[in-house]
Amino acid sequence: MPVWTDFLHLTAFQAVLLWCVLALVALFILVRQPRTLVISNGDKGRLEISRHALHRLVETCCEQLKGVASARATITRRKGKFETIIHLRVRPNAKLDAIQGYLTQEVGDIYRQNLGIDAVGRVEIKVVGVAPEATSF
8 A cells, every 4th residue: 555545544543533623723823923023903004013024023122222232123913912021131230220221112103103013011030140340441
């Protein structure tokens, strides 16, 4: 018998396992977040921003602060609101409470003013490391 017909002779366990794998793949495809976010869609055209560009926009805003060495942003949409998690590596002299207040306000302004999105959710800031002080000449 040819090899391609071997799947017809599956045991019950193998058949259930195959169906579970196919169901998980289908579920993953359906639940996956889209690559782009539609900002506006009207008669004159459509405006989209990629998830990567949105992440970089927030990260660049964070990295402009003096006490922040590097940033990584993760943005998800939950219950119609955009929730932002920012992982920061900070400098030893960073004022964390001031950074948190500024970034919360600034990320909200990016969503509202730059992108026209009013559904702003939580902005969580997590410090994941401390970088050495920047050397300047």
